Amino acid sequence: MSRVNEVRSHFLTFILVAMIFQSLVATNTAAAKPGDLAINAVINPAPGATYTTFDIVSIVIEIENNENDTSSERKINWAVCTGEKTYQACFGDSLFDGIKILAGMNANQTQQVEIGSFTDWNQNRSYTLAVGFDDYDQNVSNDKITSQFTLTNAYVDLSVGVSNPFSDIPFLTTLENKYVINSNTDYVLEFPYTLESCGTCIFDATFGWKLYSMNGQSITESNNTQTLASTSGIEKAFTEVLPTFNHHSQGTFLFEFGLYNSSDDVDVIPSNNLHTITIEINDKLDIKVKEMFPTQDPTA
Known part of the structure; x- marks a missing residue:
C-alpha cells in the first residue's frame, strides 16, 4: 500500500509541475504582442x-x-x-x-x-x-x-564648415568644377568654422593645409598654432586665415585644410576638423571672360 501511495504521490507531483509549466507558457504567450x-x-x-x-x-x-x-x-x-x-x-x-x-x-x-x-x-x-x-x-x-x-565638463568641438577657400579669390576660372590657379603664385585663403568650448577650457589649435597628389601621396604642407579663447559653452562662428599657399608644379591635386592638432583640452569630435577639395594648377587657363560690351554687335 505504501508503494502505491508513493507512486501516486510522484504522479500527482508530476501533474502539478506540468500544470504550472503550462500556465507559465500560456502567460508568456498571452503577454507577447503581435507583430514585429x-x-x-x-x-x-x-x-x-x-x-x-x-x-x-x-x-x-x-x-x-x-x-x-x-x-x-x-x-x-x-x-x-x-x-x-x-x-x-x-x-x-x-x-x-x-x-x-x-x-x-x-x-x-x-x-x-x-x-x-x-x-x-x-x-x-x-x-x-x-x-x-x-x-x-x-x-x-x-x-x-x-x-x-x-x-x-571640458567639452571642446571645432567644426570646419564645408567650403572652398579659393571661391573668394576674384576672377578665377573653373575646369570641371575645379578652381584653376597658377603655379608659383601666393594665395591668401580663409575658411569658416564653429567653436564650442567650456568656460575654463584652454584650446591650442594647429590650423593649416596639406597638398596631396590624386592618389593620396603627401606633397607639401603648412600650418601654424594659436590659442583660442573660450566660448563659454556657446557655439560661435569664426573665420580663419590659412598660411599662404604656393606650389611650383602644375596638375590636379587634393587640397586639405582645417584643424590638424589640438592640445590641452583636446577637440572631442575629430571627424569634423578637416575638409578636402580638388584644385587645378594650370598656367595656361588663367583668363576668364567676366563681361562683354556691347552684348550685341554685328561688326564684332
Whole structure:
C-alpha cells in the first residue's frame, strides 16, 4: 500500500509541475504582442560620442515596423546608468529613466522617435543607455538595445564648415568644377568654422593645409598654432586665415585644410576638423571672360 501511495504521490507531483509549466507558457504567450516592431538603432546620444555635460541630452531611437499591418500601441522603457553595463543591470542601477508610449505605426514604416531626455550637470564620465519595449513581440531579438556614450565638463568641438577657400579669390576660372590657379603664385585663403568650448577650457589649435597628389601621396604642407579663447559653452562662428599657399608644379591635386592638432583640452569630435577639395594648377587657363560690351554687335 505504501508503494502505491508513493507512486501516486510522484504522479500527482508530476501533474502539478506540468500544470504550472503550462500556465507559465500560456502567460508568456498571452503577454507577447503581435507583430514585429524593431528598435534598429540609437540615434542620439550617438554610440561612442562625447557631449557636454551642461546641455540637455535628448534620447532618440529608430524604430521599424517589420509587418504588413499597422502595429499596436507599445510602451518603451529607457534607463541611463554610469559605466558600461548590461541591459538588465542598467535598469537596476539607473541614474535616470522614463517611459514613452509609442502610437501604432503604419505597415513597414521606419521612424525616429524622441523617447526622453536628461542632464547630468558638471560630470566627466561614461554612461550606458538601455532601451526596450515593456512587452516583447513575436521577434524578441530586436526589442531592446544598449549603447555607450560620454559626458565631459571640458567639452571642446571645432567644426570646419564645408567650403572652398579659393571661391573668394576674384576672377578665377573653373575646369570641371575645379578652381584653376597658377603655379608659383601666393594665395591668401580663409575658411569658416564653429567653436564650442567650456568656460575654463584652454584650446591650442594647429590650423593649416596639406597638398596631396590624386592618389593620396603627401606633397607639401603648412600650418601654424594659436590659442583660442573660450566660448563659454556657446557655439560661435569664426573665420580663419590659412598660411599662404604656393606650389611650383602644375596638375590636379587634393587640397586639405582645417584643424590638424589640438592640445590641452583636446577637440572631442575629430571627424569634423578637416575638409578636402580638388584644385587645378594650370598656367595656361588663367583668363576668364567676366563681361562683354556691347552684348550685341554685328561688326564684332
